[in-house]
Amino acid sequence: GIRRVYAHAQALAQCHEWLNKNLPASVERVSVASNAEAARMAAEDASAAAIAGQAAAERFGLLKLAENVEDEPNNTTRFLVLGLQDVGATGQDKTSIVVSAPNRPGAVHYLLEPIAANGVSMSKFESRPSRAGLWDYVFFIDLEGHRQDERVQQALKGLQERTSYVKILGSYPAAVL
Incomplete structure (x- = not known):
């Protein structure tokens, strides 16, 4: 039905x-x-x-008709809670950012150099089309560490020097899986 x-x-x-x-x-x-x-x-x-x-x-009082309906069982969906409060460092943190890069050869490599140079690991790197124009993308990046950590601060400073758009979504305790 x-x-x-x-x-x-x-x-x-x-x-x-x-x-x-x-x-x-x-x-x-x-x-x-x-x-x-x-x-x-x-x-x-x-x-x-x-x-x-x-x-x-x-x-909403619905009956479960089926479960595990995803095509790829290893796929996960992440939900975020965004707010105006600053969360202090715990020692096991992540920092989520959004950045853009111009559409030209080597742009992503150039953009990511400050992250590698400061020894900051990325646990996520994902691209999404921006609304600015065709072949224009933004990148969602999760960095290991808190934005107050010296290495993360230096990596973020380097990113801000290399691109016109860096948005720090926030730092938060890393999930325990």
């Missing part, structure tokens, strides 16, 4: 093959702002389902 599935676009993409295999082609896939919003919308539509987490299912 499912006629549509609500989910964030990323969740729909990460579950594409499972949906193809387990639902008729006639089931509409509707991209929404978040998986929580998908759960809310499914709760209001008896002919709909949502790809969402257990907490959203419980909050």
Whole structure:
């Protein structure tokens, strides 16, 4: 009886093959702002389902029809809590930043040199198209260490000298897995 599935676009993409295999082609896939919003919308539509987490299912009174619907079981989704408070160093921290680089040969190498030169390890490096123009990207980087650490401070200073856009999202205790 499912006629549509609500989910964030990323969740729909990460579950594409499972949906193809387990639902008729006639089931509409509707991209929404978040998986929580998908759960809310499914709760209001008896002919709909949502790809969402257990907490959203419980909050909106949904029944779990299937689990582990991702195409790649080793894929993980990260959620961030952003605020105005500064979190002090714990000794096991990460710093998340967003930077841009011009579209020219060697630009990313040039951009990353201060990170390597200061002995700072990256635990994440991801590119996303920017809204500035075609072939223009921003890079999401997680650095190991707190922005108050001397090595991280020097790496950030070097980045700021090499690009016009560096946004420090924040430093926070590293997750224990």
